Amino acid sequence: MAQFTHIIFDLDGTLTDNTQGIINSLKYAFDRMQIDDYPEDKLNDFIGPPLQWGFSQLFGLSERNTRLAVEFFREYYSENGWHQNVPYDGIPEMMAELDRLGKRMYIATSKFEKFAVRIMEHFEMDKYILQVKGADYKGEKANKTQIITDLLQMQQLAPSEEIVMVGDTLFDMEGGKQNGLSTIAVAYGFGKEHELKAAQPDFYAEDVEELYELLIR
Structure with missing residues (x-):
């Protein structure tokens, strides 16, 4: 070695x-976009990969909605999510x-x-x-x-x-x-x-x- x-x-x-901060930011983004039918079992899979990959590949959002979701995610994360860690x-x-x-x-x-x-x-x-x-x-x-x-x-x-x-x-x-x-x-x-x-x-x-x-x- x-x-x-x-x-x-x-x-x-x-x-x-940073589980709590990321999950709360993710839920905030979905709430702002009025999306309430997302699969709960995918939430933990979201942690780790790039945001853009997670929103598009795990939750099937379009390119436009992925950009919007990332903006909302960061809106919450920049104020609260980063220190829920x-x-x-x-x-x-x-x-x-x-x-x-x-x-x-x-x-x-x-x-x-x-x-x-x-x-x-x-x-x-x-x-x-x-x-x-x-x-x-x-x-x-x-x-x-x-x-x-x-x-x-x-x-x-x-x-x-x-x-x-x-x-x-x-x-x-x-x-x-x-x-x-x-x-x-x-x-x-x-x-x-x-x-x-x-x-x-x-x-x-x-x-x-x-x-x-x-x-x-």
Whole structure:
């Protein structure tokens, strides 16, 4: 196993549990659009992927309605949803120790970048992060693979097994692999176990403690 010198974290479902904020923002968007027949079992699947993908693929909205739904979602999220959020137990302590050990850490998220920065600052974890790379406002660069590619280019990092992508969804694992990085899937987030394992991550962490042990080797 290579020693990880650079660590790229996903945000929702990996560092913080933003379930309540995202679900409330989603319900607000549907309420504003007077949509009340959406499938409840799809709500949790919405967490993780880009907003545009979720509204169109999970809920079948047209391109126009997807744009409108994203606007309403962000309207609620910018005021209330972003702080209806909490770091997973042990995450702040893990980040502090990784920083002490000299690990270089980044965020690659499909969340609108401004919100991701605000969340990291709110929990005072921004001091450990060299760069937060998120989606642009229009969602034209919300694909996780592209976000990771852009981050690597901006940091002038070449693909390496010493750089690891840590995330809780299939999108994180695909994004890491397609950029030539090592991958760690975390089981405590929003991803489905069978999808994560089918993506064949290099490592699999059941909890934050296991993740920490993988990252400090």
